[in-house]
Amino acid sequence: MDKKPIMDLKIDFNGQVLTLKGEVADVVMIPFKGTVEGEIFSGIIEPCGVDTQVVNAAKVRHMSARYMLTGKDSTGADAHIYVENNGWFDDSVPSEGGSFRTVPTFYTDSAALAPYLHTRRFTGEGSIETDGLHIRFYEV
Numbered sequence: 001m002d003k004k005p006i007m008d009l010k011i012d013f014n015g016q017v018l019t020l021k022g023e024v025a026d027v028v029m030i031p032f033k034g035t036v037e038g039e040i041f042s043g044i045i046e047p048c049g050v051d052t053q054v055v056n057a058a059k060v061r062h063m064s065a066r067y068m069l070t071g072k073d074s075t076g077a078d079a080h081i082y083v084e085n086n087g088w089f090d091d092s093v094p095s096e097g098g099s100f101r102t103v104p105t106f107y108t109d110s111a112a113l114a115p116y117l118h119t120r121r122f123t124g125e126g127s128i129e130t131d132g133l134h135i136r137f138y139e140v
Contacts, residue, residue: 030052043072049065061090065086080109081110101123101125102123122137
């Protein structure tokens with residue numbers, strides 16, 4: 001499957017992690033902020049982003065990150081993009097280099113980006129690199 005890169009997000013964690021160890025699942029909430037660069041949008045990840053991870057008794061992890069991007073769209077106009085990014089993986093199966101795949105949904109107030117982000121299919125790939133965690137989004 002060919003993928004067209006659209007954005008690269010560099011995630012910055014503030015060190016705070018909230019955890020719940022439950023009878024049927026463990027929950028971890030990780031606040032974050034960061035930067036975003038790409039052909040269609042550049043700016044910041046607002047510091048109100050949160051990655052919520054629920055690990056069930058079968059060791060299946062559901063990750064749901066929600067955050068707002070603020071910056072400039074491809075035309076140079078001020079814009080926001082709301083991202084809901086979901087992924088699932090089996091904690092009992094080691095991943096290569098801490099990488100994972102996600103399915104993002106985008107909502108935007110950008111007149112230039114709305115027809116594109118609201119109608120196309122996208123995938124995300126997360127990877128831990130020397131400068132930290134990156135989430136890259138691709139059109140599929």
